[in-house]
Amino acid sequence: MMKPLRDSQLKLLWTARIDYSQGSRVESHMHSDYDQLLVVLSGEGQTVIGGQSCEAKEGSAFLFLKGVSHSFRFTSPAITLDYKFQLLDRQLRECLEEAEPSCLCAGAHLADLKRWHKMSLHQMRNPKAHHPLGIESGLKGTLVTMLLDEKSDWSDSYAAFPSAGNDEPVVRYMKAHFSDKITLDMLARRFGFNPNYLIKRFSDKTGMTPIQYLQEIRLEKAKEYLEFTSLPITEVAEKVGWTQEYFSKIVKKRLGQSPSQYRESLIHAVGKDIILDEDFANVWRIVP
Known part of the structure; x- marks a missing residue:
């Protein structure tokens, strides 16, 4: 082969x-x-x-x-x-x-x-x-x-996020303030648009409504917290602007697992070799 x-x-x-x-x-x-x-x-x-x-x-x-x-x-x-x-x-x-x-x-x-x-x-x-x-x-x-x-x-911090609309002021605002309470009416007032026009304008550029895009930003950040920090689940929910109940619901719906299950599915890889070349043997040198 x-x-x-x-x-x-x-x-x-x-x-x-x-x-x-x-x-x-x-x-x-x-x-x-x-x-x-x-x-x-x-x-x-x-x-x-x-x-x-x-x-x-x-x-x-x-x-x-x-x-x-x-x-x-x-x-x-x-x-x-x-x-x-x-x-x-x-x-x-x-x-x-x-x-x-x-x-x-x-x-x-x-x-x-x-x-x-x-x-x-x-x-x-x-x-x-x-x-x-x-x-x-x-x-x-x-x-x-x-x-x-x-x-x-x-x-x-979100340049790796789907790039469509990254130059859109509403996108930049939501990426910078994703943990705040953000509603469609608030965004419309802030940027001087009718809410319906804002939805159409934003959807044409990103393929999503502003609130859908905000959910994606929050979900990606929540996944990052679960994967690469030891923050409690309650604190992760708070950091992305969700209640713990809603956080658990959206993660379960989108990822098919609860937040704790999603973290647990990755945690066994912590401190483990991920080898991409079969001829390489890692030597662990950590002194407790």
């Missing part, structure tokens, strides 16, 4: 969501045959890369290139995403070697990194779910723009 097509510049070997307890650490070491990206979703600590100390906090991203010593520790409970890959292209490696090994990752880049991790998990469970080439090319694009393009706009 022919092996699946892989990206010619970056080969993703492994990924995992890893939850660290307070005080846990990875001692100084280096990789001889692969590179690594560590993204801190929550928590605080410190990394040392090639002798240079960096603060680790929510949104920090660290590139550990092969042959460069690195270590990290967490002073509070932390949640991270970890990727191990091989840079196969000489020019790409040279560019990344010149980049700063740490940066703040937010907005579209952070949303995309979570997406590549989720796609990897789905692909491991069902090889037909996603093509490895799509995951690898996506990760490569995120990695390059995150580390090399200083002019990138990272302010829109």
Whole structure:
């Protein structure tokens, strides 16, 4: 059987969501045959890369290139995403070697990194779910723009959300205020439209009514909280502007599971190897 097509510049070997307890650490070491990206979703600590100390906090991203010593520790409970890959292209490696090994990752880049991790998990469970080439090319694009393009706009946390209408002022407002109480009449008053005209205008651009679009924004954010945080279900509901009762109802209807069941279906993957290359064997180095 022919092996699946892989990206010619970056080969993703492994990924995992890893939850660290307070005080846990990875001692100084280096990789001889692969590179690594560590993204801190929550928590605080410190990394040392090639002798240079960096603060680790929510949104920090660290590139550990092969042959460069690195270590990290967490002073509070932390949640991270970890990727191990091989840079196969000489020019790409040279560019990344010149980049700063740490940066703040937010907005579209952070949303995309979570997406590549989720796609990897789905692909491991069902090889037909996603093509490895799509995951690898996506990760490569995120990695390059995150580390090399200083002019990138990272302010829109939902740039990965369906793009139709992203330049629409009503869309921008709802993405920025999704947790507030928002009604059609309130939006119509705010933007100076008749409610019926607003529905038609918005639907023509996005294929949804404003309130339907708001529900999609809230659902995507709720899924993200369930997947990548340890927030209580009640707090997740509150953060997306829903009552707990309605939150449970809409998640059950749309995802076929209760919020706790949806989280539980993913939680067993925390701290587990998601291997995308059969020849790669991960070595766990976490010291409690």
